[in-house]
Amino acid sequence: QGDCTVLSKGNRAVVIDYGGSSDKRYNLISYLKENNIISIELLAFTHLHNDHTNGIFTLSENSYVENLLYPPFNADNESLGVIFDEMDGQEITGDRTITVLDDVLIDIYADAALAESAENENERCICYKVQFGSTSLLITGDLDGKGEMNLLEYDLDCTILKVGHHGSE
Secondary structure, eight states, X not given: OOOEEEEEETTEEEEEEEOOSXXXXXXXXXXXXXXXXXXXXXXXXXXXXXXXXXXXXXXXXXXXXXXXXXXXXXXXXXXXXHHHHHTTOEEOOSOEEEEETTTEEEEEEOHHHHSTTOOSTTTTOOEEEEEETTEEEEEOTTOOHHHHHHHTTSOOOOSEEEOGGGGTO
16 A cells, blocks of 8 residues: 655656555665666655655655655644655645656646645645646545545646546545
8 A cells, every 4th residue: 555656857756645555665766776866856745644655754765855845734743744844845835836857847736625625634635737748647646536526627638647545446
């Protein structure tokens, strides 16, 4: 059980979510080394459940992370807060578009997730639409049905949908 998406270009990468049970979270470190990826330009999270975040501890010990984006922090997990501070992370406060890996656009859909009406952590998932060339990827984390309905206000036309809940629901 766990989730991780890696987008790479040359010796740099973007990682969206990085969590997993047992030692499977070390698979990313092996992948980065095998592909000569020496820098993670961006590490971003959809939400803060362990199966999406607990790899950050392994990653912080083994790789250089330039930028960290995370949803509003829930004080239930102090160790995440400590590492977010150590890595000089930035809390996501609303919708925006960023450019990574020189020419990859990421639309961050956060407004609906940050609304007071969001009732649980899955409903508060930050979604990312990654656009590179003529290909686009929509990452929804563990967004539930109500959250998916809120997402419909955006331009969701994409070539790849990464199914929520790691495809388990």
